[in-house]
Amino acid sequence: MKALRKLLDKIKPAFEKGGKLSMFHSVFDGFETFLFVPNRTSQSGTHIHDSIDSKRAMFVVVIALIPALLFGMFNVGYQHYLAIGQAAGFFQTFFWGALAVLPYIVVSYVVGLGIEFTIAQFRGEEIHEGFLVTGMLIPLIIPINTPLWMVALATAFAVIFVKEIFGGTGYNIFNVALMARAFLFFAYPSKMSGDSVWVSLKDYFGFGQEQATIDVYTGATPLGQAAIAGGDNLVLTGITGEPLSWWDTFLGLIPGSIGETSVLAILLGGILLIYTGIASWKIILSVFAGGAFMAILLNIFAVNPYMEMPFWEHWCLGGFAFGAFFMATDPVTASRTEKGKWIYGFLIGLLAILYRVLNPAYPEGMMLAILFMNIFAKFIDYLVVQNNIKKRLKRARIAQ
Amino acid sequence: MTDVIKIKKGLDISLKGGAFPEVQSASYTENYALCPTDFHGLIPRVLVKEGEQVLAGTPLVADKNKPEILFVSPLSGVVSAVKRGEKRRLLAIEIRADQKNAALSYPVRNPLDMDGVKVKEALLEAGLWPYIKRRPYDVIANPRVEPKAIFISAFDTAPLAPDYAFILKGQGHDFQTGLNALTKLTKGKVHLSIPAGSGSGELKNAQNVEIHRFEGPHPAGNVGVQINHIDPINKGETVWTVNALDVLFIGRFFNKGRVDFSRLVALTGPEVYEPRYYRCVAGIQLSALLKGNVHKEIPLRYISGNALTGTRVEMDDYLGAYDSQVTVLHEGTDVHEFAGWVMPRLNMFSMSKTYFTGLVQKICPRKQFDADTRILGGERALIMSGEYEKVFPMDILPEKLVRACITRDLEKMEELGIYEVAPEDFALCEYVCTSKVEVQKQVRTALDLLKAENGEE
Numbered sequence: 001m002k003a004l005r006k007l008l009d010k011i012k013p014a015f016e017k018g019g020k021l022s023m024f025h026s027v028f029d030g031f032e033t034f035l036f037v038p039n040r041t042s043q044s045g046t047h048i049h050d051s052i053d054s055k056r057a058m059f060v061v062v063i064a065l066i067p068a069l070l071f072g073m074f075n076v077g078y079q080h081y082l083a084i085g086q087a088a089g090f091f092q093t094f095f096w097g098a099l100a101v102l103p104y105i106v107v108s109y110v111v112g113l114g115i116e117f118t119i120a121q122f123r124g125e126e127i128h129e130g131f132l133v134t135g136m137l138i139p140l141i142i143p144i145n146t147p148l149w150m151v152a153l154a155t156a157f158a159v160i161f162v163k164e165i166f167g168g169t170g171y172n173i174f175n176v177a178l179m180a181r182a183f184l185f186f187a188y189p190s191k192m193s194g195d196s197v198w199v200s201l202k203d204y205f206g207f208g209q210e211q212a213t214i215d216v217y218t219g220a221t222p223l224g225q226a227a228i229a230g231g232d233n234l235v236l237t238g239i240t241g242e243p244l245s246w247w248d249t250f251l252g253l254i255p256g257s258i259g260e261t262s263v264l265a266i267l268l269g270g271i272l273l274i275y276t277g278i279a280s281w282k283i284i285l286s287v288f289a290g291g292a293f294m295a296i297l298l299n300i301f302a303v304n305p306y307m308e309m310p311f312w313e314h315w316c317l318g319g320f321a322f323g324a325f326f327m328a329t330d331p332v333t334a335s336r337t338e339k340g341k342w343i344y345g346f347l348i349g350l351l352a353i354l355y356r357v358l359n360p361a362y363p364e365g366m367m368l369a370i371l372f373m374n375i376f377a378k379f380i381d382y383l384v385v386q387n388n389i390k391k392r393l394k395r396a397r398i399a400q
Numbered sequence: 401m402t403d404v405i406k407i408k409k410g411l412d413i414s415l416k417g418g419a420f421p422e423v424q425s426a427s428y429t430e431n432y433a434l435c436p437t438d439f440h441g442l443i444p445r446v447l448v449k450e451g452e453q454v455l456a457g458t459p460l461v462a463d464k465n466k467p468e469i470l471f472v473s474p475l476s477g478v479v480s481a482v483k484r485g486e487k488r489r490l491l492a493i494e495i496r497a498d499q500k501n502a503a504l505s506y507p508v509r510n511p512l513d514m515d516g517v518k519v520k521e522a523l524l525e526a527g528l529w530p531y532i533k534r535r536p537y538d539v540i541a542n543p544r545v546e547p548k549a550i551f552i553s554a555f556d557t558a559p560l561a562p563d564y565a566f567i568l569k570g571q572g573h574d575f576q577t578g579l580n581a582l583t584k585l586t587k588g589k590v591h592l593s594i595p596a597g598s599g600s601g602e603l604k605n606a607q608n609v610e611i612h613r614f615e616g617p618h619p620a621g622n623v624g625v626q627i628n629h630i631d632p633i634n635k636g637e638t639v640w641t642v643n644a645l646d647v648l649f650i651g652r653f654f655n656k657g658r659v660d661f662s663r664l665v666a667l668t669g670p671e672v673y674e675p676r677y678y679r680c681v682a683g684i685q686l687s688a689l690l691k692g693n694v695h696k697e698i699p700l701r702y703i704s705g706n707a708l709t710g711t712r713v714e715m716d717d718y719l720g721a722y723d724s725q726v727t728v729l730h731e732g733t734d735v736h737e738f739a740g741w742v743m744p745r746l747n748m749f750s751m752s753k754t755y756f757t758g759l760v761q762k763i764c765p766r767k768q769f770d771a772d773t774r775i776l777g778g779e780r781a782l783i784m785s786g787e788y789e790k791v792f793p794m795d796i797l798p799e800k801l802v803r804a805c806i807t808r809d810l811e812k813m814e815e816l817g818i819y820e821v822a823p824e825d826f827a828l829c830e831y832v833c834t835s836k837v838e839v840q841k842q843v844r845t846a847l848d849l850l851k852a853e854n855g856e857e
Contacts, residue, residue: 001736001738004738005736033778034739035738035739036736036737036738036739036740037735037736037737037739037740037741037774037776037777038774038775038777038778039732039733039734039735039736039774040774040775041701041731041732041733041772041773041774041775042773042774042775044838044840044841045823045827045830045838045839045840045841046707046708046709046827046830046831046840047701047703047707047708047710047712047727047729047773048413048415048559048707048708048729048771048772048773048831049774049775049776049777049830049831049833049836050749050750050751050752050776050831050832050833050834051740051745051748051749051750051752051755051776052750052751052752052754052755052776052777052832052834053741053776053777053778053834053836054777054778054780054783054834054835055741055777055778056741056742056752056754056755056777056834057752057754057783057784057834059741059742060754126778126779128780129780130783167781168781169780169781169783170780170781170782170783170835171781275753276752276753276754277752277753277754277786278754278784280785280786331783331784331785331786332783334785335785336785336786336799337785337797337800338786338789341786381800384797385797385800385816388795388796388797388800388816389815389816391795392634392815392816392817393815395632395634396634396635396636399634399637
């Protein structure tokens with residue numbers, strides 16, 4: 001470590017103002033603070049500070065995403081071998097899935113961090129850590145067949161137009177990763193829904209193949225099937241045509257966006273988020289409550305089988321759980337008041353199920369529900385603040 | 401006797417170096433000073449010249465805007481220097497003390513037999529007025545405005561804070577006389593907040609005041625929190641606050657007929673060899689307490705006050721006027737911690753459960769932590785929400801108020817309750833802030849702005 005520190009100290013002057021490489025100051029600073037905790041000491045206010053910083057907070061979210069990521073990799077491989085009708089061992093399945101998923105992660109990070117570094121240098125600021133999480137979220141919420149260039153484009157769009165033009169991390173109104181997905185959803189709808197985008201058929205170095213071979217083959221997600229299903233029977237199936245149980249949807253070996261399918265894996269990460277307090281448990285709980293409330297309401301007035309779907313099935317389908325744990329809880333775009341968080345989460349859950357069931361154009365309602373509530377988060381906060389102000393005014397009036 | 405008021409939100413930061421309950425005299429020094437910079441917002445007018453003889457109680461400085469507020473010499477001697485800084489800003493009036501300890505003499509009086517105006521005049525004349533502060537604005541009280549009530553906090557919950565009950569022991573008479581004097585200054589109540597379960601007779605048996613018992617983590621001992629729970633300040637109202645240890649000065653003045661600024665000061669912090677209490681006089685040069693008693697081989701930060709709200713000083717600076725504590729920390733400029741943000745950091749304190757502080761404390765409840773003055777992260781826009789709320793036990797939305805302060809939105813600040821708070825109330829918010837925002841500085845700037853805007857002196 002000492003040698004590394006010495007090396008940094010030696011090259012540091014070149015990156016400082018007036019140095020030869022001062023145009024890369026932010027990048028150098030980013031790497032330096034990544035490696036060593038800055039030894040800048042407090043000059044005003046409290047003399048001691050809590051050990052937590054934004055790097056730690058973001059790091060915890062990335063760790064929390066890892067179960068969903070690993071499961072996603074496995075599931076991508078699993079769906080592939082299911083579709084081509086080959087038996088494959090655990091490691092082969094995972095390996096194939098990892099090969100398929102890794103490029104998305106690389107593209108998302110390279111494009112996003114590249115833009116972040118450039119803008120930070122342009123503004124003369126430190127590099128903000130927000131994209132560490134966003135860069136991991138984007139690959140997890142897209143279908144496996146999304147072309148890489150689209151991911152690059154969507155990432156660039158989201159980082160520049162959703163975050164940076166508002167001032168950077170901490171100032172954005174919309175969830176950056178979700179806006180990347182929304183961009184893809186509206187710009188390239190054919191690549192974001194339907195029944196051919198969820199199962200990857202590719203040949204990586206001789207692993208896997210490009211043709212589906214099984215007889216009954218539908219690549220649609222359960223929600224996609226539900227949205228187009230008419231008649232009195234709603235039987236959700238996996239890609240081989242086998243009906244899916246609730247347990248299947250909970251474990252997540254079903255077609256869907258890369259990281260969203262397994263509620264179990266999401267829950268593992270979610271427990272870490274709740275335990276560490278990085279995500280608000282109030283939002284998570286109220287999203288599920290809101291979803292259950294709407295589902296029950298729909299059950300009561302049900303006129304078709306989809307409306308009769310019980311809430312615990314809704315919870316495990318599509319991006320509901322992933323959105324509840326990782327998207328709705330983004331502290332920047334969520335409600336920031338404690339009372340507001342309850343309302344914010346509840347309405348997300350409620351709207352997600354409403355969109356999902358009653359609007360066949362959008363098989364998945366979670367993305368739109370969260371983005372919609374991002375707009376209203378500030379309004380909810382406003383109401384909570386006004387309530388506090390009114391209380392204070394009332395107290396003053398009584399005192400007089 | 402009222403019910404115990406339980407404070408739930410807050411944080412006790414456990415640090416190494418709490419003061420043992422034993423008292424030693426500070427080593428002899430002849431260097432003392434009155435530092436006008438200790439009194440926020442004061443525009444001083446110097447009343448003495450270099451070389452002039454002064455007694456304990458001789459006025460050295462007056463408030464330019466309210467000349468009746470005097471600041472006096474803590475003991476007798478010669479004015480050795482009038483120190484000025486940039487733009488001739490008055491930094492200190494240094495006194496070379498003689499050993500005579502002579503003082504201006506006043507009649508011994510019982511404040512209960514006096515009327516309020518006389519008590520006020522006596523306090524102003526004796527230079528004790530600056531120990532009475534006011535909210536809003538957290539500055540020296542304006543003697544021309546009568547307060548709705550007076551609040552006294554008789555305990556300190558800040559990190560390594562001195563034990564007030566220990567310091568007050570045996571001084572019950574002076575303490576009670578001081579309280580009696582304060583009751584004469586308001587038509588409202590005088591509220592004394594004491595820790596629940598305190599066995600201190602001096603506190604429990606205080607007369608003529610309303611006693612409130614508080615329980616809970618820091619900032620339960622902050623007078624601002626106590627006001628908010630007892631009788632919150634509304635717009636247009638003024639309350640005064642006095643530190644219980646400064647009440648002693650007032651009491652002694654009436655009992656003895658002279659000023660007596662002797663204090664017990666807790667010398668605390670991880671870098672102090674023998675943290676304990678020192679007997680000394682207000683305005684003492686800190687080297688008298690510190691020399692030979694701190695780890696010298698590493699860069700150190702000396703703080704007059706506690707680690708959250710204290711003032712940064714050097715060894716040859718002077719004890720702050722309101723302070724009964726000195727903290728010494730490792731400065732930390734020499735530390736290059738590798739990838740601290742992924743490390744377990746078992747020996748560092750954090751409120752966040754992304755570290756294992758809570759677990760460590762559960763396993764060894766007496767565990768005390770190291771701390772240095774590094775900021776431990778980069779400054780960012782406010783990202784995490786709900787952090788401030790966890791350590792801010794008032795009926796105020798702290799983050800919204802801080803945002804209003806940052807954007808200098810006067811109207812919003814007023815609506816959100818700025819008049820009830822002092823920068824010290826936000827010290828914990830600043831401590832726990834993931835984005836490392838300088839919260840206290842923002843609140844102080846906002847209060848100054850508001851005070852100027854409202855045309856208050």
